[in-house]
Amino acid sequence: MDLDQLHTFLEIVRLKSFSKAALTCYRTQPAISAQIRQLELEVNTALFERLGTRIQLTQAGRIFADYAEKILDLRRQSQNAINELERVPRGELIIAANEATCIYVLPRVFSGYKKLFPNVQLLVDRSYGKHVVEAVMDNLADFGFTQLPVQEKKLQVVQVHTDEIKLLAPASHPLASRASVRCDELTGEQLLLPKSGATRAKLNAWLEPVEDSLHISMELDSTEMIKRFVLAGLGLSFMAASHCKEGVEAGELATVSLEPEPLIRKLGLVYRKDKAFSKAGLGFIQVVMDSAGLAGPASVLHTEAEE
Amino acid sequence: MDLDQLHTFLEIVRLKSFSKAALTCYRTQPAISAQIRQLELEVNTALFERLGTRIQLTQAGRIFADYAEKILDLRRQSQNAINELERVPRGELIIAANEATCIYVLPRVFSGYKKLFPNVQLLVDRSYGKHVVEAVMDNLADFGFTQLPVQEKKLQVVQVHTDEIKLLAPASHPLASRASVRCDELTGEQLLLPKSGATRAKLNAWLEPVEDSLHISMELDSTEMIKRFVLAGLGLSFMAASHCKEGVEAGELATVSLEPEPLIRKLGLVYRKDKAFSKAGLGFIQVVMDSAGLAGPASVLHTEAEE
């Protein structure tokens, strides 16, 4: 059964004529007759009485007309709902990110996004390191924030921001006032290192020359914990500058660049290239790019949310 | 948009696979892909995300799936309603008949019909003589009861019963005890004749030999009025035997056959040959035929009404 047939049927009902319906349906009269014939065959009942020149609905026809109306109405509603989804995005986006990103990056991005798309629910999948990439790959999350580089070819990467990983020390520490520090200067210090992840890998590489003479007193996996431990004088650590900006500005903590060259940490937004994004998703990419000072892929921002 | 497409779509949603849906839809997988492609084209939105081997509904797809369910549900409901109409007829039948038939024939027929089809509403179009035929011809009435013969070729005729038109007199009248009467014996009597109609035409023909010497004192168009007038001694009249049975049996009225041969009045059920009758209509024909002692056209009576 074709919805065209239903439309034709209702046009006939409305105009009480096959020929007139043929005009409004942009078909010839035989085509209309054929459609109805097929429809009657399908419901196995006559829908019209053919009374020479006049036609009239049968009882079954009257009943069927009601349903046909409802069905076409639902069809229209469905199209409206889909169009509305494009115009005023809603639904949900699942964003995977590690804890630090959740704390230091997402709040700003989310608040910008929510202004534009108040009807989209943002769900945070707070996971760790490569689990973020996996979640995006498995389509369990729509977006992920992760440290770059990411090697997956299927993922699109948008660099969000660049951070420098610095030595983190209490403001009172002798090294705190230094402009930069070499790895061999840390051999006598208690070190608090992140337990795992890309930053830890970078640090391992940087510390490798003095690897054997280090005092790694703790491995932690929370930036907040590390900051408090450092503040309490339990040791030195390393941290992305943006993650400890408040502590430094408050004069409690100090950061020192690493030598011979700064350790750079790049944060990126990743998503599947083959993802079929709605306006809600495209808008998210746009907002992230904007907050990174990049030009967006398309002008999705003109989609003003209204409600 | 085809309902098949919707069904396919929902099968894919249910089975989460194009190929599996192909099996349950008795199509090949490319056919399924094509259907969905066309559907997506029509709603102008991707309904699935193609993630290599896996597929997943998009937001729009989830919304559309709801509507598709509802639409197919309505389709099923419509078929059920139509089937139910066949199984337990309902709706209405319009029956055209003149007053006498309404009084002396319909009550019995209707009560028989209502026992079988309690959900069918019987509407009486009480009209006169040939208006009955016209009403049926114009499809303003589904059935008509009228005096036979009817010459319309488009009408199907079922003879319902045969009546004899007799002279109607008060029981005390000299002619009341006669076995039969000739027209010339009525020249001295006051006559009350039906105003018009087939019976009047028949009587005119019978009275024609003595036409000029008759005293036609009144022309009435109600059998009840004629009976009362005759009873009151205002004159003699003519009436179908079955229309005055009670009065005769009560000993108040007498009927006398006409000479040289009885005047026969045949009552028939008429309906358009091209009428697309539902079970309700076929059942009515059956009931009328049964009450006339005829074999029906089909065994519609097995349709027991249940509610």
Added chain:
DNA sequence: AACGTATGTAACTGGTCGAGATCCATCGTT
């Protein structure tokens, strides 16, 4: 790395739907 699974793509083909012409019945008009 190779295989199995799953979707997309590309010709081919058969069925179907619509156009056009014709037929038939009815209805209104002269």
Added chain:
DNA sequence: AACGATGGATCTCGACCAGTTACATACGTT
């Protein structure tokens, strides 16, 4: 009553579309 006009049914033909078959491609698993 005969006529033309109207409206629906039927037939044939042609074009298009949907479906099959076969092949390509991508992903996940052994």
